[in-house]
Amino acid sequence: MNTKYIKGELQVKALENGTVIDHIPANKLFKVVEILQLEQIPNEVTIGNNLASKRMGVKGIIKIADRFFEEKEINRIALLAPNAKINIIRDYEVTEKKIIELPDHFKGIVKCVNPKCITNNEAMESRYTVLSKTPLVLKCPYCEREIREEELQLL
Amino acid sequence: MSYSSLVSITDYSKEQMLHILKLAAGFEANPNQDILQGKVAATLFFEPSTRTRLSFETAINRLGGRVIGFSDASTSSSTKGETLKDTIKMVSNYADIIIMRHFLEGAARYATEVTDIPIINAGDGANQHPTQTMLDLYSIQKTQGRLDKLNIVMVGDLKYGRTVHSLLMALMHFSPTFYFIAPEELLMPNEYKLICQKNNIPYYEDSNFGPEIIEQADILYMTRIQKERFTDLVEYEKVKNLYILHNYMLEKSRDNLRILHPLPRVNEISQDVDENPKAYYFEQARNGLYVRQAIISHALGLV
């Protein structure tokens, strides 16, 4: 299976050690890069986008050398890429697969839909409670507005 | 967040609500006490509301406390671009408790995160105004002798009216039956109807406001229908006179019925109702004083 992954699906250079984030929706790839703050790290980052995918049509993939994310960190992309697969690579082998899970509470990422919300008017970090994962319903604990998937605006 | 703050009515458990109501009854019996002696309360009204501010300041003064603050953001440092955080931190150096009203929603919740002194929310935009809800509960309990199993008829703007939403949430603990009477454009939002369903609280919806509905009521909670809420002004013209309470409509109402209104009213309760002993809105406003005395002393851990 590991071999298949490396030779088959992986359309970019194999990674010796690090993290592969696969099955990112192509239109969300650069947002994922931003949220994981990959512009700011010195590690070797390989980005592939609009790659053919049986399941998704086109997809994005990010490979980060010598970087292993904490669950809390990686779960920040759950809103953008709920079906992304996280593969931990050590010595060219996939040693661990992780599924992304939307946390019950998170900070930032989303803009509150309410223009009169304090989070949109004060230099502060927004935060949300996840009321429901499918369909997605968030609640801003400040203005107490519920935010549905179709109204979601990323910061 | 300091546990003694009050930002949203749902911050209080049923037991806490009942405790505050009991304390309020004590303050009604004896409104002049010294329990806030040596304490300084700040009333920060980033949005003016003379009615609410006077009620809070009277509550503090009658308990022997002192008041600092501002009644209008145009005279405060926030017009010079100071952040809410900085204002709250600055005032926290001087006061033992902050009572704040703000035009932005969530301002009071945020304030609890930047200070250790208790914050009492006196209204944050269209979001919460929990001391209003507590005085509504107090008025209901006082006039009905109980909170449990009452027929509550809410009339008018049930879509944007924060007072009816908060009252609905508070009454969830007391097995009410609700009657939501509103024009099509201003119906009770679905999320509140779902909360009723989840809690097995029966509710009825109608756009007709008349004696038949009023006869069912123990509490008739009237609200104002505002022209600005309508996208279609033709619709507003059609409904604006349909949700007005006149004295003749109360003829067959229950003896225990009381009429509440958060005030100020415009024309939704006709003047001829004022003399009816079932009209309770002026006393209701006075109850705000005792409830606020209770909430402030409780927040400071003094009672």
Ligand SMILES: [Zn+2]
């Ligand atoms: Zn918000």
